[in-house]
Amino acid sequence: MEDTVPTTHNPTLGIAGEEPPLVDHLRRIRNNRQGCIAIHIHLSRLRPYHREAAHVRIAVRAFENLSNNYDANLYVAANCDLVLMCRDVRVNDIDVVIRKLRNLFAEDPLIFGEDGGRGERFASWYDLEIDYGLFQSMLDDLIEDGLRITEDKDAASSEVVLGKPIDARALAAVVDRLQHTRIADLISHQAAVEVGGDGGRLLFREHYVSIADLKKRVAPGVHIMSDFWLFLYLTEILDRRILAVLGRRDFAAPGRPISLNLNISTVLSADFDAFAMRVGPNGDKVVVELQQVDVFADLRLFREARDRLRRRGFAVLIDGLHPLALQYFDPLPLDVDYIKINWSGNLLSSEFKGRLRQVRDSLAEIRDTVVLARIDDEDAIKVGMEIGVTRFQGRFIDRLVSAMTAGGRA
């Protein structure tokens, strides 16, 4: 008994990532570290939408060549960081792979926010001959992090929280339920404001159905957003219900305009005509938000819908524009009243430095139509003002507006 290896507490037990074999690997080379390098790639620092399973899988793939041809092993940690362990591999060959990764994630602020330095924020290099201890302590942190994530994950696996991914059959059932369920009480609203020298002015209030509430009521246990196209189909059904509810409003009463999201197919339908009849001569009280994917799906239908809305006196807004999109097309010819650009709330201006001018330039001609949405804090407004935008919407704006209302100014 005495000469067997004592079973020590294994800190990596039960972890979801490949930390255990990584620990083994490190142990194996402890006494022969010549030519050994480790690279820690911080995928966990990317934006959440860049570290889904698909992205990690593809990032891992970039190392295949290296691990097939050299003494190199890649480990995927529980927090989705990657650790590459290699011996006698030319730094240049590794660099090629890291550069590929940077290209893949080029649109992430983690990458374009790097200040041309050594890029330590994305990849950290360890010469294990010298930095063994340092690497060891980094690994300890990684394991600790991983264990915590594993625990959280078990408690909150996406299927438990979000429900089963939707498919056509589940959609049919959800649609049936949606058609026979009261939704009037699910409609919430959010203000969009214009900021000028003389303070703020309410532009319109967007009326929408919170997806979380909707899901609770008509699709418990179903992840209705898991399939983009099926979700859009659901919104077509939702459109009709919302039109019926909002059609009961008194549009002649004084007040700021409302905005509502509609599919283009809805705008071209008889249900919409009925709604427009109810609005009557008060078309200036209605802003219709069309999704950009819907707009680009068929520009001719979009124009037909836009002109139809204009004839009724409604304002037309294009929603959901990716800030990147402006680099690849010019929205000016779409000829609409508002263009809503979704700001990634956590894009801090320091990370944004290099791009600010670019975005400001691409906004030059449409600035008067831009509404910057998803404004969650004051910083976002500052960035917005820096690029010349004066119209905002988001949680932070809501707080401002309610403060204004409380002060009796709105």
Next chain:
Amino acid sequence: MATGFDSQRRLPSQEKLFLDYVQRLHDHKEGRRLLHIHMSGLRPYNRRDHHLRIAANGFEQVIKSLQGQLFTLASSDLILVFRREAQSEVETSVVKLRFLFGDDPLLIPESDGVDRFCTWYDADAQYTDILDLARSLVADEKAREAQVEAEQEAKAALRVKQEFGEPITPRTLARLEEALSRADLSNMVRRQYASAIVGSAAPQPVFSELFISIGDLREAMTPGIDLAANRWLFQHLTSVLDRRVLSLLRKDDYFTLSGDISFNLNVVTLLSPEFLAFDDSVTASRRGTMMVELQRIDIFRDLGAFMFAREFIKERGYRLCLDGLTRDTLGFIDREGLGFDLVKLIWSPDMATEDEREIDHLRDLVARVGGDRVVMSRCDTRQSIDFGQAIGVGIFQGRHVENLIAEEHRKQDLLQRKRRRG
């Protein structure tokens, strides 16, 4: 072949040549006469090809002796312009023709004494009449051609319409997906060539697109259902089909296909385990001959996801094509910025215009994208290719292109057989 695209049609028409001739005749009209034979007025059984040939041959001597010139119009009428000296010879030939068609009601003299088979003109005295005739013939021919084209387009539109039916619902979609999971789709895979076409030369295949025919799919699995009636459900269906296409492509018979191939996928599919498995099964050298086609609507769905997928598959060596552009959207797209090797411009009959400014505008747009980077797709008629060429497009795809390729093959076959015999 009804859609027959022969090189002759690209030459100036006989009507146009006749008009040119008449205009040049202005200074040489002395001593010239003109005979218009109204073959088009004959009963159909009297104006078959051999009748027309015999009629034309009747004037061979006059023509060979350089005393006259014959125009065979699209209506099958004949027009002979000849020197006064040949008058009797021409008259003799006409007598023979009258005898030949003696049983035709057209040649039975009417009480008013008007000859409805032949009209004679004296170029000197009736030059204006002749010029009017030539002009009206050109106009008629243009109108006739436009009508033929309109009919072709109408036929093409009808084909599309016939594919309509009951609009798809989530329930029918669910049924279809279930059926798809069991079905063998290999016999529904179609291959269509995108070919460079310069002038009226034979098409040169650039790559071939492999796709699952939605028409066949519908026929086999959901007859009477219009699968494209709802855009969003249809897009979902394409992503389901993606996975089937990938597994079909992994089969050997598609790998051994000659030449470059392309196939449509959704951005989401490119990031899926199924695509990674497919990628594993493709040799590095083969990737360079494969092009992924992405739908315009799909890249705008989530530009961030598209950029990531683009970096990934370009790095793996695949090429990229942006599908689904229209006249309206061509100008919106920064092909190079988005990283596409090719773009596909969907032909639709209402794209055709005679407005020079509009044509110039389109030509500019094509030039900006790069003429050799634009594929005009769904070319089901000759008109589409003519128009595409006029605006600088170099590559074409569609039923008409397939017809041209088939025709070219037949021609080559024939030549080969001839050579063997000779």
